[in-house]
Amino acid sequence: MRIATWNVNSITVRLERLLAWLERSQTDVLCLQELKCDAAAFPAEPLRAAGYEAAVHADGRWNGVAVLSRVGLTDVTRGLTGGPAFNGSAEPRAVAATCGGVRVWSVYVPNGREVGHEHFAYKLAWFSALRETVARDAAGRTPFAVLGDFNVAPTDHDVYDIARFEGATHVTEAERTALTELRGTGLTDVVPRPLKYDRPFTYWDYRQLCFPKNRGMRIDLVYGNAPFTAAVSDAYVDREERKGKGASDHAPVVVDLALEAD
């Protein structure tokens, strides 16, 4: 089974590239983030025509997540248990489904904006709710993973130049502690291999030629439980999808699983 996660930065703008990538990559299960559309505007029909069912959690111009699957899709859960709100809104940032015997969460962790900002406290509270929501499945015997845009670089090595992130979000002790505590439920970081250069960055800013200069960050992560990681046969960042006009600023992270059912 091939499973992947991709922050598409608007599924509306990215639809043609998404359909082409699904065909090219032969992905079975895809976790999507930053749909930037209303649930009613989600392109369910063209995806269904391509063979994919979808579990969608979206409500407008920001955020929005989904799970696509061509190997079955059941037991959909929208939102975290006890998930925090921002400015009175419980934003659509998490959706779960069971696909082909694997339970997955597609998550879009709040950005945090600035250290000390109200949004930063929201980010940490969101991580806490995520940890509590997934704890039971993480410790279970069914292959399980949380995939998505975590908006945290796990180590200094996961950004192109840590000196440029002095005082910035995404690299603070508090955010990394939240990741450590999430792993404490029984999850392991499935680190993908890069297809070029030495580090598996997944995001490159649109500005200042960051992608050609490889000024990237590894913030799109796959956290799997023991039955999941035991089945991993390969994992890589598809940086080819970051190339060219009309690319998302994130590249897909692809994981291959050798499950008994395969």
Next chain:
DNA sequence: ATGACTTGGTTACCAAGA
């Protein structure tokens, strides 16, 4: 140079992203 893209909505600018 408190910028430098890209997106969608309140559009000929703004907020948000990271």
